[in-house]
Amino acid sequence: MGPTVSVPSACRAPAPFGRVILVMRRAQFLRLLGWAGFSLACQALPARSSSAAARSSLPSPVRVRDWARAHGLTVRWLETHRRLQLTKGGLQLVLQANSREAFINGVRVYLLCPFEYLNPAGYLAEVDVQRTFGPFLEPPRLPQKQRMEHICLDPGHGGKDTGYRIGTTEEKRLTLALAQELAGLLRQAGFRVTLTRTRDVYLDLEERPRLAQRAGADLFVSLHFNAAAAGAGQVRGVETYCLTPANASSTANPGRISVAGPFPGNQHDLFNIRLAYALHQAMVRGLPSEDRGLRRARFAVLREASMPAALVEAGFLSHPVEGRRINDPAYRRRIAQELARGLQAYRELVHRP
Template identity: 30%
Template sequence: MRQLFRACCVGLLLLFSALASYAQNQVPVFVSGKKQGHVSALTKNGITYVDLQKTARKLGASVELFARSKQMKITARGFYAILTAHLPEIIQNAQTVVLPAPVLAEGSSMYTPVEFFLLPQFGQAVGKEISFVNGALEVERPFDFARTDTLTGPEQDQLVFSSRKKITWTTASPNPHTVVVTFPGVTIKRDEHLRLKTNFISAVSIAQERSDAIMRVVLGKKAGQWKMEEEDGKIYFRAGKTLAPAPATKAEVAQSTPVSAPESKDDFEEMPAQTPSATAVMKTATPVMSAAAQTPVMKAAPQATISEARKKMRIMVDPGHGGKDPGAVRSRVREKELNLAVSKELYKLLQKGGFEVKITRDNDTFIALSDRSKKANTFKADLFVSIHTNASKNKNANGFEVYFRSEKATDKEAAETAALENEAMQYEEVHYNFVDALLQSLAKNEYINESSKVAGYVRNAVYKQPGIGIAVSQNNSVRQANFYVLKGVQSPAILIEMGYISSNKDRGRLTQSAVQKRMAQGIYDGIRNYAKNEGWIK
């Protein structure tokens, strides 16, 4: 891993080869018909090669250089490609794509056949239509979906969208407070992250993910129902305590709905789906179907009622280290044993508490860091909790800390803690290669907010738990750092450092089974409070 980081940091490519036989020229770039500079190019045998780094940046992608492997990685939202000097094969989002000619390297630059930038996936990712016409790169900005308005009110909050083509969507509710809407094959105008903090909609993010647009809505505390629907050529996401009929459709409903208009969803389901009266009824916000389900152009998923029974929250408990990897060792006390003891207690508490729970190891075995996150993802965990014990050269360093992952460490010590835990990678049997590393680095990081929330709950509960005897600082015990083990986890994830094995005091406490139980209880209480707050449990 260290070598990989070093390779990433080296900014200069070495001199790979001389390209005397290529004609040097320039390719002009036109954006929406206006000339916006040019990029350097080479031509040979009818193939135009453009400067990879400069062209990518000009078109809105980012570039990383890997000098050791003579590779460049180009990224834009939902898109990445790895181009290697002298090879026509590139890796594009885990697929192999073959360019018309090998990538060239000259001096500190790499040149790619211009076709690379014409890949539809690239254009989609940078939100542009790119073509190569008469020796020039032409760039247009297309989109077919945009948020046009946000309406808030005492009864409901609404997000309003307009669309340039017929679109469909599906919805999912990964937890009671989150709605994920997927619009397949839809290009949005721009990525957005809005913090509304209204009664019914707390936050919204809209992002392009490959060819799909994904909207994530975090519902507000007072939201009881939500729905997606199409009305008068616009698309609405609505959330409210209960969703009353829209005023515009009231008359229609009164006319066409029987006096004994059924309120239960069972009755609605029996209604003939395609009759006008059914359409009108659908618009009154039934708990089962949305109006859009009745509109031929739309294929909408059912709307949801938040109070409906749902699955148990799944938690993956991860005792750090194990087997040949002892973790930190001081005075013959091994971190892996402390981690396992507390994790097993926590596991028992969670099971009793009505959670669905798994543990990455329940004995002294070695598990690679990457396999830990894989296990959590296979289990479809809603929360990943990694249990560790910290160590420092400074014998006075002590105290309990909870970390959540972020690329940026809170401070130098947090970065050092992460480096210490990431060292477990040196024990991994499988050499973890370049592409794996890249794929990992692209793993979604959308869980940072939730993770920081869990971290806060756990910290507070451990602080309140009597009988632990390990310091929990008021303002410095929830921290962020770049932990590899949390990186690929597709759920909120925290890493707990129960104390310092290098501190005589902390070590003395953590080796006592009574303290281990208290520690587990504190962590459990924190998770439980989080689950309660998020609506997982009553």
């Protein structure tokens, strides 16, 4: 039989009657056909068959070869790494077989459901086609008279909430320092900037996006530094989050949905992922850190945002080397410079003609 695919429960569709029998009868044929001829199959095989689609465990499965053809994507199977590469112009998508890990122009992005490889076909969940890859094939843009000029920066933690603490280092002080550095760079670039806090005060999580709304901000960016659990001190790298689409699994909890939404922040799903990607790409390309991926989560500050929003984890304070760098004002300025570049790239994207 073909490879076994472990699919999170939230990404599973009910198994149709007779499915196991169908798979066993076709197994030898499917093994012979193999993935080596995938790009040829994309051109030569007939349109999607209901019997093949019935094998997928994904909700509303979309056959990748049909989707690629519809969008003019060139397909190439990379057998060594068991990855599928799809390209069109300057866009490159790479899907890892039977995994939620994908790459968009070299930047790691976690899918909402696995790319399911069922020899010789591959499937994506419809929610990933629409909410993960859709905004890259057809980028969202603002109406002609609407401008993205006012950014609300949210320094994480504050007051009684110190965030991660090691020795005399407190995350709440470093996020405020980063926000102030970034605010200065953004104002130089012509943006209006509001901070949810300018001193060491405690704010409820739900209050932070409300402050952005009252200020009339066009974007909300929450700034944090990360920390690994005890015994995992070698974990390092940058992560960026946007809100999980309604009824989908968050990256850290595959297959489990505690609160499914939709939330106010979900009205900006297409903009959210492009904002998070712009910030994450800038950090990955400009900082000496590891790419831990663009991820989805239902953090309160993202759920309640009435404008496009993202949350940045700009490195691990718990890592001995990365932690020392983050404590260095010169390195925090580098982080701020990359985030400013990312925000300018996002502005150019949504303002394009």
